[in-house]
Amino acid sequence: MSIAPRKPPLQFALRLKRALGGKTGWNGLAAQIGFAAILAWIAYEIVANARTNLETQHIASGFGFLNYNAGFDVNQSLIAYNNSDTYWRVFFVGLLNTILVSVIGIVFATVIGFVVALCRLSPNWLLSRIGGIYVEIVRNLPVLFQILFWYLAVLAALPAPRQSISIFSTFFLNNRGLIVPLPVSEPGLYPFLVALVVGIVVALGLRHHARRALFQRGQMIRIWPYLLGCLLGLPLVSMLVFGWPLKFELPQLKGFNFAGGARVIPEFVALTVALSTYTAAFIAEIVRAGVMSVHKGQMEAGSSLGLSRAATLRLIVVPQAMRVIVPPLTSQYLNLTKNSSLAVAIGYPDLVSVFAGTAVSQTGQAIEIIAMTMGVYLLLSLTTSALMSVYGWRINRSMAA
Amino acid sequence: MTDLSASSFVRQDLVAERAAPAKTTGFIGFVRTRLLNSPGNILLTILGLLLAWYIVVPTVKFLLVDAVWTGKERTACLAEKAGHEVGACWPYIQAKLTQLVYGFYPEAQRWRVNLTYGLGAALLLPLLMPRLPAKGINSGLFFFAFPVVAFFVLHGGGIAGFGVSWTAGLLQLFEQSIGGAGDLLVNLSKSSAIAPLPWALGKVLVLVGLLIHWLIFPLTWLRDQLQLSSLPVWGDFLVTAAIVSAVLFVLGGGMRTGGRALIGSLLTFAGIAVGIKLMGLDRGGFPIVDTRLWGGLLVTLVIAITGIVASMPIGIALALGRRSSIPLIRIFSIAFIEFWRGVPLITVLFFATYMLPLFVPGNFAVDGLLRALIGVAIFTGAYMAEVIRGGLAAVARGQAEAASALGLSWWKTTSLIVLPQALRYVIPGIVNSFISLFKDTSLVSIVALFDLLGSLRASFSDPNWSTPTTAFTGFAFAGMIYFVFCFGMSRYSLFVEHRLNAHRRH
Known part of the structure; x- marks a missing residue:
């Protein structure tokens, strides 16, 4: 007959105390009740004051206004919009414009940032100095200053x-x-796009197959001619069969203005240039720190294993640097998106400008409009930080394994 | 012998000298190793030189060579008048300098702004030099006394009472609010299905309000008596000083050890009295300058300094709250921090400008500058909390455990052991968030405040100075100011980091 371990005493009161007050026990509970009372009081004051103030100023409340006619024009919109559309439509027009400028800004910022980081890491003294000066100047000037500089000084000085x-x-x-x-x-x-998608899918499948062959049977398969055939050949064949996929309509000067082509409004140009150059300075520092965080011994170990310099970089240095780079890089992307709200200063019709303005x-x-605007940005940043914590968790898991 | 000499080779003459190794030091060596060591690098160097040439030369030409230095109005800066290509138009900066520095602050009162600048610099500079002593008093003066003094100097106006009146007024407001909420609940219960609950809660609140009313009765009575006397401010001041000093004396340990606290308190009050007398606050103080007249660098600095001073306590409280083991406080801190960090500053400023006035009682008009200050302080406080949390996490757990083992309470452990170490660790981080705060102050120009950037933008629209190069000149000038401040701060942060890590260097 085995001796079963005695069950621990239930200690109901202790558990309750722990659940209600944390480590501090009943004192903590009292603190929580007091804190809740203060919060409730502040909330009551806010609601009561807001109600009386709205009444005295004759402002309606609630989200009914979203279905009213907006009655103003927006000078750039990705979806069809005219001034008899509703405020809902305005919201989406602004949101899409914010997304547009953010995505394009992020692409440019990443490219410029990596180029500047390479300059800074270059053994060439002059180049690394130029990179350093760029970073110092751009980082130490307010982003709004830079937006206004591009808009009011540079673009305004352009010719007619x-x-x-x-x-x-x-x-x-x-x-x-x-x-x-x-x-x-x-x-x-359409045939061109279909050919492109098919090519990409087949290429991915081939790569997957080749990796499996390498890892499971140790068999090296040469796939690059097939990859090239899929990615370039298929679209080329479709072009030969069905003709050009796109035609570019070139702008031509007619009288005092241009006919044909598409016009990118100066506000967009100024905002994109300023945001991408500003964020690029921060990205450059992040990339540099990431590359420098990889120990020199890693590179040496790679070359002692007989890997070429390119293979060492690709297989050893870059993956390790990316672990350091990706989280702050994402937060810089988020910062760029948040900074795009400065569009309101130059009148680019982004979410803050058309909706909250x-x-x-x-x-x-x-109350309603600013809460909605804040909610959009909040949702964006909470989603990003959730994704980043998943990423961090995966990295930790792979490091532990 | 002959065998030996035949079998071994003996060199008869000296080996020819090898060429000296390529020089790797000095200027020549530097050029060889860092600039011209491979064809690729030579190409890059040439590219870099071209780039530098096409940026540096036009910049210097614009700022110095082609610049116009003297003139009275815009025609001086036109190419036809100057007779050459015109660069920067410095007379425009001269004409607008006062606007960029003081805004529309009345000319006769500008000495007050200068006095505040001087006072701030005199307090801040010693604080930044690690070698100088008396950091405690210095930081106390800068973080507590200076903002108050600066407010009365810059804004003007006096005080009608002191501690007793203010406390009594605040408590009375609180009591009225509680009583109002109670009455509201009682009224609500008449038209509600669950009548007894709100009714009981309302009655309890009314009762609490009544209790507070009687509890603070001595204070309100004292205030009324003091206001009737001939010197209300000084009477109030004396009573406050006596009460606070007595309380500190008792809390400090009574006759045994309370002397120190008593002397400190009396000295502080003496300092306050000197301040009140010097600024004449009891007789109405300086003439009031409305904040709508403030502008330029003044507003930029006011927002930056207030943001710095106000965000520290907010940040420390939130960081401690986020590490607290009390669930509600922790959840509130996390939600508060994540909310304000998740939204752009401009929406925070919109919130402060358009929503905040709706949240306070209607008769309580909030000044435009103050609204922006509140927004900036909350926003920076949330960022500061994350910086300080990093510092708190860096303090070894054994420190807090040792303090608990010595029998220190949580408050003493935190304030004497953990926080001082944590703050030391994160000084570079704090300075970095001050840099971003300083840059972010420019955003207030969007909510109709005229900071340095806002004044600059306003000055562009002056037709007296509209020339092709006005905008570039203005941006060059304002850019230099921003750059000097931000670059200075970032260098200082590096210096402190270097100093803090002194023991880790080899």
Whole structure:
């Protein structure tokens, strides 16, 4: 007969105390009740004051206004919009414009940031100095200052359309913005896209197959000719069969303005340039820190195993550096997205500008509109930080294994 | 012998000298190893030189060579008048300098702004030099006395009472609010299905309000008596000084050890009395300058310094709250921090400008500058909390355990053992968030405050100075100011980091 261990005493009171007050026990509970009372009092004051203030100022409350006519124009929108659309539509127009400028800014910021980081890491003294000076100057000036600088000083100093600065006669830069060729779809577009997607899927499958063969049977399969065939050959064949997928409509100067092509508004140009150069300075520092965080011995170990320099970088240094780089890089992307709200200073129609700016001044419903705007940004940053904690958890798991 | 000499080779003459190794030191060596060591690098060097040439030369040309230095109005900065290509238009900066530094602060009162700048610098500089003594008094003066003095100097106005009146007023407001909430609940219970609950809660609240009313009755009575006397401010001041000093004396340990606390308190009050007398606060103080007249660098610095001073306590409280084991406080801190860190500053400023006035009683108009200050303080406080939390996590757990073993309470452990070490660890982080705060102050120009950037933008629209180079000149000037402040702070942060890590260096 085995001796079963005695059950621990239930200690009901102790558990209750622990659950209610944490480590501090009943004192903690008392503190919580007091704290809750204070919070409740503040909440009551806010609600009561807001109600009386709204009544005295004759401002409606609730989200009904979202279905009213907005009645103002927006100078750039990705979806069809005119001034008889509702505030809901305005919200989405602003949101899409924010996303547009953020995505394009992020792409440029990443490219510039990596280039500047490479400059800073270069053994060439002059180049690393130039990179360093760029980072110091850009980081130490306010981003709003830079946005206004590009908008009020640089873009305003550009010539009128007739004297546009022409880049290869396809892009034209003048004080009304950037005129770019407009892609127009041709009948060959859909077959081309299908061929591209099929090519990518087949290429991914091939790569998966080759890796499995390598890891499970130790068999090296040469796949790059097939990859090339899939990724370039298939779309090329589709182009030969069905004709060009896109035609570019070149802008041409007619009279005082340009006909054809698409016009990128100067606000967008200024905002994108300022945000991407500003964020690039921070990205450059992050990338540099990431690369420098990989111990020199890793590189040496790689070359002592007979790997080429490129293979060492690709297989050993970059994966380790990426672990250090990715989390702060994401937070910089998030910062860029949040900084895009400064569009309101130059009148680019982003979410804050059209919704929290124009819509608030028209309806006066500050509480609802600003709460919605904050909610969008909050959702974005909470999602990002959740993704980042999953990433961190996976990295930790792979390091522990 | 002959065998030996035949079998071994003996060199008869000296080996020819080898060429000296390539020089790797000095200027020549530096150029060889760091600039021209491979064809690729030579190409990069040439590229870099070209880049530098095309940036540095036009900049110098614009700022110095082609610049116009004297003039009275815009025609001086036009190419036709100057006779050459015109660069920076410095007379424009001269004309707008006062606006960029003081805003529309009345000319006769500008000495007050200068006095505040001087006072701030005199208190801040010793604080930044690690070698100088008396950091405690110095930081106390900078973080507590200076903001108050600066408010009365810059804004003007006097005080009608002192501690007793203010406390009595605040408590009375609180009592009215509690009583109002109770009455509301009682009224609500008449039209509610679950009538007894709100009714009982309402009655309890009314009762609490009544209790507070009687508890603070001596204080309100004292205030009324003091206000009737001939010198209300000084009477109030004396009573407050006596009460606070007595309380500190008792708390400090009575006759045994309380002397120190008593002397400290009396000295502080003496200092306050000197301040009140010097600024004449009891007789109305300086003439009031409305904050709408403030502008330029003044607003930038006011927001930055207030943000720094206010965000520290907010940040420390939130960081401690986030590490607290009390669930509600921890959850509240996490939610508060994550909320304000998750939204852009401009929406926070919109919140403070448009929503905050709706949340306070209608008769309680909040000044435009104050609204922005509240927004900035909350926003920076949330960021500061994360920085300080990092410092708290860096303090070895044994420190707090040792303090508990010595029998120190949580408050003493935190304030005497953990926080001082934690704050030392994160000084570079704190300075970095001050840099971003300083840069972020420029955002207030969007909510109709005229900080340095806002004043600059306003000055562009002056037709008297509209020339092709006005905007570039203005941005160059403001950029230099921003750069000097931010770069200075970042160098200081590096210096402190270096100093703190002195023991880790070899």
